[in-house]
Structures are given as C-alpha cells and as structure tokens.
Amino acid sequence: MSALFEPLRMRSLTIPNRVWMAPMCQYCAAVDGPDQGVPTDWHLTHLGARAVGGAGLILTEATAVTPEGRISPADLGLWNDRQQEGFARITRFLREHGAVPGIQLAHAGRKASTDRPWRGGAPVGPDQHGWQPVAPSPIPFAEDHPVPAELSVAGIRGLVEAFAAAARRALAAGFQVAEVHGAHGYLINEFLSPHSNRRTDAYGGSYENRTRFALEVVDAVRAVWPEDLPVFFRISATDWLTENPEDHREGWTADDTVRFAKDLLAHGVDLLDTSTGGVAPGARVPTGPGYQVPFAARVKSETDLPVGAVGLITEARQAEEIVASGQADAVFLGRELLRNPYWPNLAARELAELGAEARWPDQYHRAV
Numbered sequence: 001m002s003a004l005f006e007p008l009r010m011r012s013l014t015i016p017n018r019v020w021m022a023p024m025c026q027y028c029a030a031v032d033g034p035d036q037g038v039p040t041d042w043h044l045t046h047l048g049a050r051a052v053g054g055a056g057l058i059l060t061e062a063t064a065v066t067p068e069g070r071i072s073p074a075d076l077g078l079w080n081d082r083q084q085e086g087f088a089r090i091t092r093f094l095r096e097h098g099a100v101p102g103i104q105l106a107h108a109g110r111k112a113s114t115d116r117p118w119r120g121g122a123p124v125g126p127d128q129h130g131w132q133p134v135a136p137s138p139i140p141f142a143e144d145h146p147v148p149a150e151l152s153v154a155g156i157r158g159l160v161e162a163f164a165a166a167a168r169r170a171l172a173a174g175f176q177v178a179e180v181h182g183a184h185g186y187l188i189n190e191f192l193s194p195h196s197n198r199r200t201d202a203y204g205g206s207y208e209n210r211t212r213f214a215l216e217v218v219d220a221v222r223a224v225w226p227e228d229l230p231v232f233f234r235i236s237a238t239d240w241l242t243e244n245p246e247d248h249r250e251g252w253t254a255d256d257t258v259r260f261a262k263d264l265l266a267h268g269v270d271l272l273d274t275s276t277g278g279v280a281p282g283a284r285v286p287t288g289p290g291y292q293v294p295f296a297a298r299v300k301s302e303t304d305l306p307v308g309a310v311g312l313i314t315e316a317r318q319a320e321e322i323v324a325s326g327q328a329d330a331v332f333l334g335r336e337l338l339r340n341p342y343w344p345n346l347a348a349r350e351l352a353e354l355g356a357e358a359r360w361p362d363q364y365h366r367a368v
Contacts, residue, residue, distance in 0.1 A: 002356035003324035004316075004331070005348055008056075010270050010306075012228035013176055015100050015330075016359070017056035018323050019344040021047075022273075022310055022332035023104040023179070023234075025061040027074045027116040031129045037064065037077030039086040047090055050337055051099035054344030054359045057330075058099050060087075062106035062181050065166040066159070069107035069187070072114050073129035078105070078166040084173045091174030098359050102177030103170045104234065105163055105221070109187030110135035110148040110196070136191045136213075137198040142281045156203060156213055159187075164220035171225065178225050179232035180217055180269075184278030188214045189236055192260075193252040193279045211260060215267055222268040230270035232308075235260070237295035238276050240283035251280065254295055258302050265305040272299055273308045273332060287311075290318060297327035308332050316347035320354070 005017045028042050029035070043060075050058050064070040064077040077083055091101040113130040114121050123145050124130035134155065135148035151159070167178050182188035190196040191213040197204050203212050214233075222231055239251030261272050274296035277285050285291075292311030300307045309328035313319050319331045336343055345358035360368050 002320060002348075002351045002354035004320045004351065005354075005356040008329060010230040013100065013230060015056045016098060017054070017344065018330035019055055019319065019347065020057040020308065020330050020332050021050045021055045021059055021337050022334040023059045023061045023181075024334050024338065025071060025075060027072050029074050029076050031073035034082060037067070037070070037075065037079070038083050039076060039090055043076070043086075044090050044093060048093045048097070049341040051094045051097040052361055052364075053337075053340075053342040054348065055099055055333075055337070056344070057102055057177065058094055059102040059104050059177070059179055059332075060090075062104050062108070062186070063166070065105055065107055065162040068112060068131050068134060069109075069159075069162075071108040071112060071186075072116055073124065074116060075108075078103070078169050078173075079162070084169045087170070087173040087175070095174065095176075097361065100177060101175050102179055102232070103173075103175045104179045104181050105166050105170065106181035107159060107162075107187040109133065109185075109190045110139070110141045110145065111185055113146075135187070136196060136204065139196060139198065141185065150199075153201065153203070156216075160213070160216045160220045163217045164224050167221045168224050171229075177230055177232060178221055179234055179273060180214075180221055181234050182214050183234045183236040183273075183275045185236070185280070186278070188217065189252075189279050192256075193239055195239055195241060195251040196279055207256065207259070211263065214260075215263060218264065218267045218269060231268060232271045232273050233264050233269045234273040234275060236276050236278055237274050237292070237299070239279045240277050240285050241280055251283075254298060257295065258299055261299045261303045261305045265303065269305065271306045271308055271329065272296075273310070274299060274328075275310050289314065290322065293322055293327055300326065300328060310334065316350040319347065320351055 094101040133148040237257040241251030296309035348356040348358040
C-alpha cells in the first residue's frame with residue numbers, strides 16, 4: 001500500500017490520504033465595508049479545486065482572529081458572523097468532494113498592515129486601509145517597517161480570547177481541523193523567538209516565559225474545540241540565525257522546537273506542521289528539494305508528536321519516501337498545488353503499483 005495514500009486517523013477524524021494543502025494567502029478579500037475579511041468566489045474556487053484534485057486535507061490561508069491581525073487589509077478574517085457564513089459554503093463544498101476542511105487561525109503581529117505582495121508588500125498606513133501593528137516588543141520587523149506597539153498583558157489576554165472566539169466560529173462554519181499559526185515571524189512566533197521578544201515580564205526572557213502565550217492560545221483553542229477533532233500547530237522550527245555558524249544573533253532553534261513539541265503534545269496538540277524561518281529578514285536559508293523535511297524528521301524521531309513536512313516537495317516519489325520512511329506523517333504542498341491543483345490524483349496514478357488510488361469526481365472520469 002502506498003504510504004502517501006493511506007488514510008490517517010486523528011482522534012475520531014479520518015483524513016483520506018497524506019497529501020495536504022498548505023495555507024497560502026490569496027490577498028483578495030474586501031478591505032473594508034460589510035464584506036471585509038469575508039471569503040469570496042475566488043476562495044471557493046481556489047480551495048474547491050484542490051478538493052476536486054484529491055488533497056486529503058485543505059487548510060485555508062492564514063485567517064486573522066482580529067482585524068489588526070491580518071497580514072494585509074485584503075486578508076481573510078473570522079471575527080464576525082458574515083465571515084463565518086462565507087466559510088460555511090466553502091467547507092460544505094470541500095467535504096462534499098472528500099476533503100477534510102481545516103483552518104489556520106493567525107495574528108500577523110509586527111508583520112501586519114502590509115500591501116499585497118504583487119504590489120511590493122510594503123507597510124501601508126491608514127490612508128491605504130492600514131493600522132498600527134502590535135508585537136511582544138517595540139522592535140520593527142525591518143528598517144522600512146513601523147515600530148509596533150508593545151502588547152500589554154491585558155492585550156495579550158484579549159488576543160488569547162480572540163483565538164478561542166475564532167475557533168468557535170470555525171467549528172460552527174464546518175471546519176474539522178484547527179491549526180494555530182505559530183510560524184513565519186508572525187505574532188506567536190515573535191513571542192517564541194528571543195530575536196523579536198525582549199520583554200522582561202512573564203511573557204519574555206526564559207524559554208518558559210516566551211512559550212507562555214503560545215501555550216495559552218493552544219489551551220484556549222483546545223478548550224472550545226471538540227475533544228474528538230484535532231488541533232495542529234504550525235511552527236518555524238528554526239529562525240535560521242544561530243543555526244548559521246557565521247551568524248551569532250540569538251534566535252529560536254531546532255533544539256527549542258523539539259522541546260516545545262513535547263509541551264504542545266501535553267497541551268492537546270495532535271500534529272506539528274513544521275516549517276522554518278520568517279522572523280528575521282536577513283536570515284540565510286539554504287533551500288533545496290525537501291530542505292525543511294529534516295526538521296520534521298527530528299521531531300518525529302525524538303518526540304511522540306505526529307508531524308507534517310513542507311518545503312519544496314514536488315515529486316510523487318519524493319513525497320512517498322518522506323512518509324514511507326517515517327520522516328513525517330503527512331506532507332503539506334504549497335506552490336506545487338498552486339501550479340497543479342490535481343497533483344494528488346496524478347501522484348496516485350504514478351504510485352498505482354503501490355496501491356494508490358486517485359479520487360476523481362464522476363464528472364472527470366472521461367479524462368482519467
């Protein structure tokens with residue numbers, strides 16, 4: 001049997017295969033008015049095509065838990081009823097076509113209030129529907145970014161509640177997996193990393209203090225998420241700072257990730273979605289096929305927490321080997337699924353001798 005196309009049971013949920021769609025922002029929601037942050041026909045078509053294409057789990061793009069948590073003014077959000085209703089029609093379609101719908105709940109922190117990437121991605125102000133970003137410490141992401149407002153303890157507690165409220169809405173909208181976004185230099189990652197967290201209170205300094213906010217968010221989401229459905233956590237396994245021998249800036253490391261994975265497991269997390277980088281713009285990242293897989297493999301070998309692997313996974317046999325060899329429990333595809341929404345079904349065809357079976361809709365059988 002193909003390991004890549006073997007179903008995976010997590011709590012009471014069975015995901016039909018191990019080819020999963022990674023969250024990828026589309027930057028095309030309304031920036032203001034009653035439809036601000038509401039999923040559009042584009043999101044339905046974009047996500048629905050990957051369900052038709054055979055992905056077992058589809059995670060939405062980073063979905064902000066507050067208006068100020070969006071990366072750009074055109075991001076999705078889940079803080080009101082209209083947004084919830086917009087997501088509900090998407091989850092219905094995904095489930096009708098055999099995919100498990102998941103949502104990534106997020107707050108962009110000091111990397112919030114930026115323009116769409118194809119417009120340069122620079123910070124935007126109130127005249128362009130922007131706002132004042134917040135962060136653990138008043139340290140800008142880069143020289144051309146504004147100094148973020150330092151979150152008060154009351155502000156931190158309010159955001160923990162916002163994650164829980166968004167999770168409740170996600171459940172009501174029909175999602176079956178909730179992922180907490182703790183990667184790529186966004187707010188939770190900013191608290192984890194000593195590169196961006198210079199606080200001296202209970203949320204900064206020691207490992208225990210820097211992980212406090214992340215664990216409070218996980219606890220809050222887990223408390224409102226059904227016991228029989230899984231919660232994921234996306235992490236940047238390294239900031240690519242102290243991992244580079246020529247770079248002596250202090251950052252989050254792979255050792256920290258292994259330690260934290262054990263904490264997450266104890267707090268009810270079911271899978272670690274293992275990415276890297278994003279907190280420091282000048283970090284040197286040695287990219288290449290499967291370049292982030294070793295970080296997932298290390299967590300898999302040193303802890304009991306299941307893992308998902310990402311990072312230039314583009315070939316069917318490459319993905320099969322990652323899962324079959326035990327380096328990860330599943331693979332998340334990003335850009336490859338942008339290029340080819342039918343990658344899972346075509347991969348199943350390529351791995352047919354291993355027993356892999358595609359999941360084409362009846363309407364497409366004449367082309368199979």
